[in-house]
Amino acid sequence: MTAARDAVMTVKDLETFLAAEFPQAFGPGRAHHVECVGLKTATVRLDADESHLRPGGTISGPAMMALADVAVYVALLAQIGPVALAVTTNLSINFLRKPAPGPLFGDARIIKLGKRLAVGEVGIRGPGDDELVAHCVATYSIPDRPKA
Template identity: 65%
Template structure:
């Protein structure tokens, strides 16, 4: 699985404060993304239902779902390695499974591999209160060399 210690280095509050510091633009127009939980090799994030995230037809847009998946994966990685702002997405593959309900969107990220230079994970997206996935993503992040 990994050579790293599975004990998280950052909790949800620390991670949210870090995101506020390095990505203040994330909350442009009001805060809608929240770190709910950080666990061993995992993180859970929420995107509140808001009109700025809707597409024609009144459903949550694909770019909003992709942003949540990317953020949740980033949160899971930083939870493990600590505040490394320059860890970057190198790939993100996305499968839209069903129309999300008009509710908050939950992203549950799980790391599959955490190496020295690359992290690979998956994210399951759910409408809050629903048990069926609305989307599934897999992604890879490049982790910068420690200096």
């Protein structure tokens, strides 16, 4: 699925915008990929490699936090359009179990979308797995946007 009803940005739109604005996460050789967007939802994949692992061979907490943050940002942008300066004001994550090395998916859902603040939650899971390895809640500040 590349786009869904009521999303103002498609997967292609998001990938293009993010590659330009955040090449460190979405540029060439990038680790993050937008899988799908929908009505207040998005799924982002992290192709975790050796640089994302911690001692013990599991994906690091900072890598999972980045995935959660990116997933909420993508779900938000899919609804409000390309607002580069929407920023995280709070992020809380619970690590539930150790993920195996390899790809992880962040399934984000916007819980509240206001004029100035958005709140979203993310479940992080491995491929083909319904058991979460982490759960995150994040709040974003939305800057004033020019009137159309």
